[in-house]
Structures are given as structure tokens and as C-alpha cells.
Amino acid sequence: MSRSPVRSRRAAPGAGVNLSLLFMLAVAPFVFLLLNSGLAHRRELQDDARDRVVQLARAGMDQQGLLLSRAQAVMSLLGRMPDVSGMGPACHPLLSRYAGDDRPLKALFVAAPDGHIACNSAEEQSRMVIGDRVYFQRVMGPDRPPVVISGPLNSRRTGKPMLVVAMPVPGDTADGPPAGMIAADVDLAWLGELAQRAGVAGSVAALIDAASGEVLARSAGAFLGRCAAPAAGGLPRVALQTCDDGVARIYGMAPLALAGHDAVIAVGVPSAAVVADADRMMLLSVAVAVLATLAAFVFFRLLAERTLLLPLRRLTEAARRLGRHDLAARVAVPDASPAELRALGTTFNELAAELHAHQADLAAAREEQARSERLHRILTENATDVIVRLDAARARVYVSPSSREVLGYSPEELLGGDAFALVHPDDLPAVLEVFDALGPANPISGATWRMRHRDGGYIWIEARYRYMPEDGGMIVVLRDVQRRKRAEEQLEEARRRLERLAMSDVLTGLPNRRFFLDAVARRFEAPGEAIGFAVLFIDLDRFKPVNDLHGHAVGDMILAEVARRLQGAVEESALVARLGGDEFAVLLPLADGRAGVAYAGQRIVDALAAPIVVDSVLVEIGASVGISLSPQDGADTAAMLRTADIAMYQAKRGGRGRFCFFERPMEGELKEHAELQREIRHAIAGGEIVPYYQPCIRLADGAIVGMEALARWEHPVLGTLLPLQFVPIAEERGLCRELFGAILSRACADARAWPDDLTLAVNLSPAQLQDPALPAELRSRLADAGFDPRRLELEITETVLAGDSAGARQVLAELRDLGIRVALDDFGTGHASLQHLRELRVDWLKIGPCFAAALLSDPASARFVAAIVGLGQALGIEVVAEGIEDHETMLRLRELGCRYGQGYLFAHPAPADAAWLSAVRPGVSGTGRGLDVSAAA
Numbered sequence: 001m002s003r004s005p006v007r008s009r010r011a012a013p014g015a016g017v018n019l020s021l022l023f024m025l026a027v028a029p030f031v032f033l034l035l036n037s038g039l040a041h042r043r044e045l046q047d048d049a050r051d052r053v054v055q056l057a058r059a060g061m062d063q064q065g066l067l068l069s070r071a072q073a074v075m076s077l078l079g080r081m082p083d084v085s086g087m088g089p090a091c092h093p094l095l096s097r098y099a100g101d102d103r104p105l106k107a108l109f110v111a112a113p114d115g116h117i118a119c120n121s122a123e124e125q126s127r128m129v130i131g132d133r134v135y136f137q138r139v140m141g142p143d144r145p146p147v148v149i150s151g152p153l154n155s156r157r158t159g160k161p162m163l164v165v166a167m168p169v170p171g172d173t174a175d176g177p178p179a180g181m182i183a184a185d186v187d188l189a190w191l192g193e194l195a196q197r198a199g200v201a202g203s204v205a206a207l208i209d210a211a212s213g214e215v216l217a218r219s220a221g222a223f224l225g226r227c228a229a230p231a232a233g234g235l236p237r238v239a240l241q242t243c244d245d246g247v248a249r250i251y252g253m254a255p256l257a258l259a260g261h262d263a264v265i266a267v268g269v270p271s272a273a274v275v276a277d278a279d280r281m282m283l284l285s286v287a288v289a290v291l292a293t294l295a296a297f298v299f300f301r302l303l304a305e306r307t308l309l310l311p312l313r314r315l316t317e318a319a320r321r322l323g324r325h326d327l328a329a330r331v332a333v334p335d336a337s338p339a340e341l342r343a344l345g346t347t348f349n350e351l352a353a354e355l356h357a358h359q360a361d362l363a364a365a366r367e368e369q370a371r372s373e374r375l376h377r378i379l380t381e382n383a384t385d386v387i388v389r390l391d392a393a394r395a396r397v398y399v400s401p402s403s404r405e406v407l408g409y410s411p412e413e414l415l416g417g418d419a420f421a422l423v424h425p426d427d428l429p430a431v432l433e434v435f436d437a438l439g440p441a442n443p444i445s446g447a448t449w450r451m452r453h454r455d456g457g458y459i460w461i462e463a464r465y466r467y468m469p470e471d472g473g474m475i476v477v478l479r480d481v482q483r484r485k486r487a488e489e490q491l492e493e494a495r496r497r498l499e500r501l502a503m504s505d506v507l508t509g510l511p512n513r514r515f516f517l518d519a520v521a522r523r524f525e526a527p528g529e530a531i532g533f534a535v536l537f538i539d540l541d542r543f544k545p546v547n548d549l550h551g552h553a554v555g556d557m558i559l560a561e562v563a564r565r566l567q568g569a570v571e572e573s574a575l576v577a578r579l580g581g582d583e584f585a586v587l588l589p590l591a592d593g594r595a596g597v598a599y600a601g602q603r604i605v606d607a608l609a610a611p612i613v614v615d616s617v618l619v620e621i622g623a624s625v626g627i628s629l630s631p632q633d634g635a636d637t638a639a640m641l642r643t644a645d646i647a648m649y650q651a652k653r654g655g656r657g658r659f660c661f662f663e664r665p666m667e668g669e670l671k672e673h674a675e676l677q678r679e680i681r682h683a684i685a686g687g688e689i690v691p692y693y694q695p696c697i698r699l700a701d702g703a704i705v706g707m708e709a710l711a712r713w714e715h716p717v718l719g720t721l722l723p724l725q726f727v728p729i730a731e732e733r734g735l736c737r738e739l740f741g742a743i744l745s746r747a748c749a750d751a752r753a754w755p756d757d758l759t760l761a762v763n764l765s766p767a768q769l770q771d772p773a774l775p776a777e778l779r780s781r782l783a784d785a786g787f788d789p790r791r792l793e794l795e796i797t798e799t800v801l802a803g804d805s806a807g808a809r810q811v812l813a814e815l816r817d818l819g820i821r822v823a824l825d826d827f828g829t830g831h832a833s834l835q836h837l838r839e840l841r842v843d844w845l846k847i848g849p850c851f852a853a854a855l856l857s858d859p860a861s862a863r864f865v866a867a868i869v870g871l872g873q874a875l876g877i878e879v880v881a882e883g884i885e886d887h888e889t890m891l892r893l894r895e896l897g898c899r900y901g902q903g904y905l906f907a908h909p910a911p912a913d914a915a916w917l918s919a920v921r922p923g924v925s926g927t928g929r930g931l932d933v934s935a936a937a
Contacts, residue, residue: 019300019301019309023296023300027293027296030289031289031293034285034286035282035286037285038278038279038286041278041281041282042278045274045275045278046250049200049269049271049274050238050252052198052252052269053198053251053267053269054238054252055252056194056197056205056252056267057252057253057254057265059194059197060190060191060254060265061255064190064256067104067186068149070104071105071165072147072165072167074105074184075165075167075182075183078094078098079167079168080170084110084169084182085170085179085180087118087179092120092123095108095109095119096121099121100121104186104187105184106155107122107155107157107184108121108183108184109121109182109183110182110183111130111180111181111182111183113177113180114131115129115131115132115136118180122157128156128157130156133150133153134151135148135164135166139181140168140177140181147165149163149165149166150163151209151216160187161188161217162185163216163217164183164186165183165186166181166182167181167183168180188217191206191207191217191218191219194265198267200269200273201270201273202247202249202270203267203269203270204219204249205218205266205267206218206219206265206266207263207264208253208264209262209263209264210262210263210264211262215243237252237253238250238252239251247270248272249268249270250268250271251267251268252266252267253265253266315348319348322351322352322355325359327355327356327359330348330349331345384480385402385477385479385480386407386477386478386479387400387477387478388414388476388478389475389476390419390474390475391473392471392472392473394419394420395417395418395419396416398411406459406478406480407422407454407478419435422452423450423451424449424451424452434447435465438467439467440469442467443466444464444466444467445465446462446463446465447462447463448460448463448485449461459482460481460482462479463476503518505563505578507556507559508560508562509563510567510577510584511577512577512579512580513577513578513579513580515577516579519575519577520535520587520640521637523587524637532590532629532631533587533588533589533629534586534587534588534590534628534629534630535585535640535644536586536588536597536600536627536644537579537626537627537645537647538566538585538586538608538625538648539582539584539624539648539652540582540583540608540622541622541652542619542620542622543555544732544767546558546766547582548766548767548770549766549770550617550619553615554614554615554617558612558621559582561614562608562621563578563584566608568607569600569604570588570600574589574600575587585641585644586604588600590629594629594661597627597629598661601625601627601659602659604623604625604659605625605657605658605659608622609657622656622657624648624649624652624656624658624660625648625658625659625660626643626644626645626647626648626649626650626651626659626660627647627661628641628644628647628661628662643662644662646662646666647660647661647666649666649673653673653725672718673729676729677729677732679715680726680733680735681738683713683715684735684738684739684742685738688713688715688716689739689743690911691709691710691711691743691746691750691762692709692711692909692910692911693707693708693709693910694707694708694710694907694909695707695708695906695907696708696880696900696902697900697902698899698900699898700899702906704758705758705900706759706793707754707758707760707761708761709747710763710909711723712911713725727739731765736768737771740764740768741781744778744781745784745785747760747762748781748782748785748792749785750912756791759792759821760791760793761793761795762792762795763794764794764795766808769796769807769812770811771811772810772811774811774815775815775817778815778818778820779818782818790819790821792820792821793821793822793843794815794820794821795824795825796812796822796823796824816841821843822840822843823843823844823845823880824837824840824844824845825846826846826848826882827845827848827868837875837877842877843877843878844877844878844880845868845877845878846879846880846881846882847865847868847879847880848883849883850883851864851865851883852881852883852885852893853883855892855893856889862892862896865881865893865896869896870897878899879899879900880901880902881893881898881901881903882901882902883903884901884902884903884906885904885905886905887905890905
């Protein structure tokens with residue numbers, strides 16, 4: 001059964017008290033009249049005293065004013081006399097006429113400017129010095145008043161209290177300094193006479209400074225510092241004051257006006273003495289009235305006790321027992337008691353029985369509450385979070401002990417402080433906004449902010465708030481989330497770093513493929529797309545063999561240099577990105593139309609055609625650039641990149657090291673290229689790629705000294721394909737080793753039918769020279785084919801000679817140990833050095849076709865060929881000129897000393913079954929094979 005809560009009320013007065021109050025109200029008018037009469041008599045006595053002290057003050061004013069005025073007049077007269085101002089022998093007699101112990105002026109004296117008393121009325125000569133007296137300094141000072149009245153002094157001559165009235169003695173000139181000072185001692189005994197005339201014991205008379213209220217002199221006792229405070233218009237006419245002796249007096253005051261000094265005469269009588277008789281009479285009257293009242297009250301109270309209070313007291317005692325949890329308390333009301341009391345007793349007994357019935361429920365509830373409080377205290381004191389209780393004013397009234405671990409402060413240090421004192425200033429506005437929003441409609445909230453730790457730093461805190469409607473305060477739970485916040489910040493930084501990594505290329509620092517594709521997509525979505533843009537797809541021409549030859553470290557540095565050059569070749573508005581591997585792309589606005597894009601494409605080609613030096617390695621890479629224009633070459637990102645890629649392959653097929661705009665017919669060629677990519681592995685394995693042979697001729701007599709095996713793809717659909725059409729594909733697919741093996745095996749088989757002194761030349765890629773297993777592989781292949789290694793000649797390009805390629809030199813040395821000869825192909829078009837020629841010990845130098853083509857028209861080419869021939873002779877290396885296409889070129893080469901040649905003049909590359917039929921017949925060399933050099937023209 002639930003019970004409504006009992007509200008605490010202030011205890012009401014008992015019945016006895018109420019009856020007593022009723023009695024008091026009845027006698028109160030009589031007591032009031034008695035006291036009022038006594039107080040009226042008291043006020044009359046006080047008024048009489050006020051009038052009397054004012055009259056005495058005025059009488060003293062008249063008496064002292066007359067005395068001071070007389071002293072001023074006498075001194076003014078004497079000061080003008082030459083005997084006085086001159087301070088001669090006649091000064092003393094003159095002063096004695098006007099002052100003496102039996103006269104109002106007790107003494108007159110004249111002081112020289114240095115403070116010595118020159119003459120006085122008391123004695124002819126005096127050695128006293130008064131230069132330290134304030135009144136002397138004021139009279140002789142620059143702002144001297146006409147008259148100076150000193151404060152109360154003890155005379156140095158008699159030791160009695162007095163006032164000194166002083167005036168300057170006129171000097172020789174009116175504006176000059178005074179000749180000295182004349183002064184009079186005024187006896188203050190008249191103040192005592194004035195106090196005696198007041199007729200009341202303890203009366204006083206005093207002389208008071210009107211400006212400051214300072215007591216100058218008094219009738220009895222020691223001199224006092226101050227008695228009356230001056231008012232705005234001066235001291236009052238009459239006032240009740242308590243001076244330094246602690247006695248309250250009624251003072252009457254009268255002004256005493258002197259030239260240059262205003263004073264007040266005050267006469268005071270003790271206020272207690274004035275009303276003593278009245279107070280005694282009033283006290284006697286009150287005592288009689290009290291006794292009479294008490295007698296009446298006792299009779300009244302005894303009567304009330306028997307008839308009313310005793311039954312009520314019994315009922316009260318029972319109620320108190322019930323209040324002390326004595327639920328067995330009951331009240332027995334006699335039948336003779338009034339009906340109201342009997343009803344009250346019955347009701348009380350019923351209430352006690354009901355309380356007894358609920359005792360068990362209450363005890364159980366209290367036990368549960370105590371258990372909950374113990375649990376709450378244990379949780380609070382051992383919680384790692386800080387629990388704070390705020391009052392309605394947002395001051396801390398409770399802080400849990402965990403504040404030491406979290407904030408570094410003890411609970412005692414935080415109690416009573418402002419709840420926001422430790423909040424970081426930057427977070428304070430947001431915190432206040434959250435707190436201000438809390439209320440009955442929004443009782444729960446939370447936030448995260450920074451709080452100042454005891455060490456001076458700030459830590460991140462996660463707070464949860466709950467509004468307490470009981471008192472308008474709130475509960476705040478603070479949790480240290482510094483580690484979590486730091487982890488979140490680290491996670492966010494890692495996320496941003498990953499985003500940067502996801503959108504950029506680590507090696508070159510350029511945007512990556514994803515970023516580039518997003519940028520192109522945004523250009524399609526941009527509202528200003530009408531201006532258009534171009535995508536330039538860039539693929540490095542000779543990067544793979546260089547990377548295979550010199551290693552990935554050099555390759556990475558080359559890619560970084562390529563990225564730098566690309567950025568320098570285009571405008572800042574262009575976006576340069578690395579798509580992956582050796583592929584790059586540029587997003588270029590069409591601000592200058594197609595011509596501007598062509599200019600940018602040429603700048604890129606030129607920038608990447610220049611030699612690159614990295615880590616002491618000199619390489620020539622070159623690049624092919626494919627260009628697609630929006631919107632005609634693609635309606636989306638994928639289409640733009642695809643058409644640019646098609647154009648790039650077209651640039652490679654056109655000779656590399658160039659740029660090419662996309663055109664629709666290229667898509668068919670790209671399809672063909674894709675078909676070749678898919679078919680080349682099967683073509684190598686199926687024998688579709690075969691060697692064609694071109695002879696090497698001794699120019700003197702046309703004798704064939706060797707055959708070069710050149711790869712041709714005999715495609716069943718496309719016909720015979722040149723190396724430029726499929727070798728790059730083999731490089732892309734990593735099939736160079738398989739392609740070399742197929743050509744070498746087939747060529748060795750064909751060469752077995754040739755004379756033993758006829759050499760076989762096969763091209764070797766730079767990447768294969770980095771393979772330390774190549775010598776063993778060649779030894780095995782040649783052994784399987786039954787081919788003499790001394791007849792084999794491997795042609796390498798100058799690329800393998802760039803930089804410090806120790807691995808390639810080692811492989812070449814092992815090949816030479818097998819008896820295999822080495823030819824340096826396209827000599828003069830790359831970057832071979834004499835040092836490399838000496839170290840590699842090549843057997844043949846093959847002059848590039850470009851020199852033969854310009855030999856007749858360019859004298860410089862002739863000089864260069866002559867130099868190479870001379871270099872070969874000096875080093876003991878045979879020289880072969882490639883690309884001979886006419887008789888005049890051949891003759892000119894013979895004149896320059898070149899002994900061997902190769903070119904279309906002698907024979908086009910042909911399969912083995914056709915080489916001897918169409919281009920070779922027995923020659924004049926006696927070997928049974930050769931070309932008619934004269935007929936070759």
C-alpha cells in the first residue's frame with residue numbers, strides 16, 4: 001500500500017503558548033500607556049538639558065571671544081611699538097603691563113626669526129627656543145595667516161595647559177618678512193568653570209576646531225584627538241556624542257570666530273545622568289505592572305491547565321512516542337473530556353494503527369535504499385570515469401575520486417569551482433551551447449571537448465550530461481578519451497595518407513591512374529566543357545630493355561627523370577600522371593586548339609628524346625605519344641584513354657619517337673595489333689617466325705663471308721611481317737628469350753648446310769645479356785644443333801655499353817670463351833666509348849645505315865666513316881657498313897678503306913631455300929660462292 005509523503009512543517013505554537021499570548025494581548029495596552037508616559041517624561045528632561053548646554057556654550061563663546069579678541073588687540077598694539085619689534089631692553093616692561101598670573105593673559109612673549117624668545121612678560125631674559133612649535137612655523141612661513149591659534153599645549157614655562165595666540169611682528173616693509181613673532185598664553189581654566197555651571201556630574205566643556213572637529217582643549221582629563229565630526233555646514237548646534245572617555249553626552253555648541261581661525265565651544269552633560277530620575281520612576285512603574293500581570297497570569301494558567309492543557313499534553317506525548325517510532329503508543333481520553341478531544345484521541349489511535357501496518361513496508365524500502373546507496377558509493381568511488389554533480393548555478397558540489405587519475409586534481413581542489421574553468425577556450429562556446437540546451441525537455445546530452453590537466457596540458461574528454469529536475473542541477477560523467485582521440489587522429493592521418501597514396505604515384509610523385517581518370521571524368525561533367533580537352537598517352541620506347549639491362553634501381557631513377565621532364569614540357573594548367581609501368585598521360589585543355597596540342601606533343605617527344613644520365617648511366621629512351629581530342633574522339637573517360645592508346649601504338653608503328661593524333665581508321669590497326677599480341681606466343685612455338693638471311697660481302701671481290709639471320713613472321717593471314725611489327729610485341733609480352741631461341745635453333749639447322757667458314761650472325765637483346773645463364777643455354781643449344789660456336793656471331797646494340805654494366809661484360813666474356821664472336825650493331829648512332837670497346841673486345845663494328853645513305857651527299861658522314869674504319873684498324877676490329885643500296889656508295893666505301901658491306905645492293909633478306917638461288921653464285925674469290933660486284937650496280 002502506497003502512502004503519500006509526509007511534508008515537514010514548522011512547529012506551530014502550543015495551546016499554552018496561544019493562551020499566554022492572548023493574555024499578553026489583553027494587558028499590552030496598559031503596559032504601553034505606562035511606558036509611553038515614562039518615555040515622555042524622559043524626553044522632556046533631555047530637551048531641558050539641550051537648552052541648558054546650548055546657553056552655556058553661548059556664554060562661554062561670549063567670554064572667550066572677548067578674551068581672545070582682547071589678546072589679539074593687545075598683541076597688535078604691542079607689535080607695532082619699536083621697543084617690542086626691536087626686541088630691546090624696554091620690551092620686557094611693556095609686556096609685563098599686560099600679562100601676568102593674575103590676569104587673563106598669563107604671558108606675553110616675542111620670538112626672533114630664529115625661534116629664540118627675545119623677551120617675555122615673565123622674566124627679563126629667557127633661553128627658551130620655540131622654533132619647533134607649529135604655530136611659530138605657521139606665523140613665520142611664506143603663507144602666514146594674520147593670526148594663528150595653536151592647539152592645546154603644555155607651557156614650557158609653567159607646564160600648564162593653554163592655548164597660544166600668535167601674530168607676526170611687522171618688518172621694515174609691508175611685503176617683506178616679519179621681524180619676529182609676538183604671542184600670548186591664554187589660560188584654559190575657564191573651561192572647567194563652564195563645565196561646573198552645567199550642574200550635572202561628569203559634565204565637560206571643550207574647545208573644538210570647527211573645520212576638522214579636533215578637540216583643542218577640554219575641561220578635565222587628558223586632551224583628546226577628536227570628539228565631533230564636522231558637518232557640511234560646520235558643527236551642529238546640539239548633538240549626542242560619545243567621546244574618547246566612552247561617555248555619551250548631550251553637547252551644546254557655539255562658534256568662536258577669530259581672525260584666521262574658527263573654533264567651537266562645546267558644553268556636554270552625560271545623557272544618562274540627565275534621565276536618571278525619569279528612568280528610576282519608569283523602572284519602578286514597570287516592576288509593579290509586571291508583578292500584577294504575573295499574578296493574573298498564574299491564576300489564568302492554572303485554570304487553563306486543568307480544563308484544556310492537560311488532556312492536550314497527554315495527546316502530544318502519545319504523538320511524540322509515535323514520532324519516535326513507538327508504534328504501540330496510544331492515547332486514552334476520559335469520557336469526561338470535551339467531545340473535540342475525544343474525537344481527536346480516536347483519530348490519533350487509528351493513525352497509529354495504520355502506521356504500524358506500514359512499518360514492515362517502510363523498513364524493507366529503507367533497506368533497499370541503503371543497499372542502493374552503498375552500491376552507488378562503491379561504483380562512484382571506484383569508477384575510472386570522473387562523476388561530477390553540479391548545482392543550479394553550475395558549481396561543482398561533488399567530484400568523484402577518479403579525478404586524480406584523469407585530471408590530476410583531487411576532488412577537494414575541484415569542489416565549488418566553476419564547471420567550465422578547465423575547458424579549453426576554443427571548445428568553451430560549444431560546451432556552453434550544449435549546457436544551455438539542457439533542461440526538462442532535453443535532459444540528456446553529450447559532447448567531446450578538451451580539459452586542462454594539472455600538468456598544464458589539455459586532454460580529450462568525452463562527457464555525458466543528465467539534467468536533474470529536482471534542483472535544476474545536473475550529473476556530468478567525464479571519460480578520458482585521449483588515447484582514443486589520438487588513435488582516431490592517427491587513423492584519420494593514415495586515411496588521408498592512404499588517400500594521397502591511392503591518388504598519387506609513390507615513385508614519381510605524380511598523380512596516378514585513378515586520379516587521372518577521375519580528373520578526365522570531372523572534365524566531362526564540368527559546365528564549361530565546350531572548350532574541350534586533350535588526352536596525351538605517352539609510352540616510353542626503349543625503357544624495358546634498359547630496365548632489364550641496368551636493373552630496377554636505374555629504371556626507377558629514369559622514370560623519376562621522365563616525370564620531371566614531362567612536367568617541364570607542358571603548361572602548369574596541364575595534368576601529368578603516371579598510369580603505370582612506363583606509361584604516362586597528360587590532360588591538356590584545348591585553349592590553343594589542335595595546334596597547341598601538337599606543340600605540346602612535340603615538346604614531350606623532344607624532352608624525352610634527349611639522353612638521360614642517372615647513376616653514371618647514359619641512356620636514350622625516347623617516347624611515342626598518342627593524342628585524343630574531346631569530344632570527337634570519345635564521349636567518356638574510357639573512350640578518350642582508349643583512342644589515345646590507339647594513337648600511341650600508331651606512333652610506335654610509324655617509327656617511334658613521335659606523336660600521332662587519333663584517327664578512326666587506326667582502330668582497325670589496333671585490332672590487328674591486339675590479334676598479334678594474342679598470337680605471337682603460338683607463332684613462336686608453331687614455327688611461324690623464321691629467319692631470313694642477308695649476306696655480308698667482302699667489298700673487294702664480292703665474296704660472302706657470313707649471313708645475318710633476320711626474324712620474319714610468316715603470318716597465315718597478314719603475310720610476312722617485319723620485326724618492327726612484332727618484336728616490340730614480344731618485348732611487351734616478355735617473349736624475347738623464346739623468340740631468340742627459336743631463331744637461333746632454326747638458323748643453326750640451316751647453317752649446317754653452308755660451308756664451314758661461313759659465319760652466322762644473330763641479334764641478341766640487351767636484356768638477355770643480363771642473364772648469367774645465357775652462356776650455358778647457348779652451349780646447350782649449339783651442342784644440340786651440332787653447330788660450331790666459332791661460326792656464331794652475336795650482334796648487340798650500343799645500349800649494352802652504357803654505364804657500368806658489369807653483368808653484361810661478364811656474360812660477353814664467357815661467350816667469347818666459348819668461341820662466339822661479338823658484333824657491335826649500328827655503331828656510331830648510340831653512345832659507345834673507346835673504353836667500352838677495349839673492355840668488351842668486340843670482333844666486328846657495323847656502321848649504321850644512316851651513314852651509308854648520306855655518304856655521297858654529306859662530307860661529314862664520309863669523314864665519320866673514315867674515322868670508324870681507322871678506329872677498327874687501330875683496334876684490330878673488322879668494320880662492316882650496313883645499308884649499301886647503290887654501286888657508287890659501295891665504291892666510296894672501298895675508297896675509305898671499308899672491307900665489308902651489307903645491303904639491298906647485294907641481296908634482300910630471304911629464306912634459306914631462296915638465298916643461294918637468287919643472290920649467291922660462285923665468285924672470283926675461289927671459294928665457290930660470291931656476288932658479281934660489277935653486276936650488282
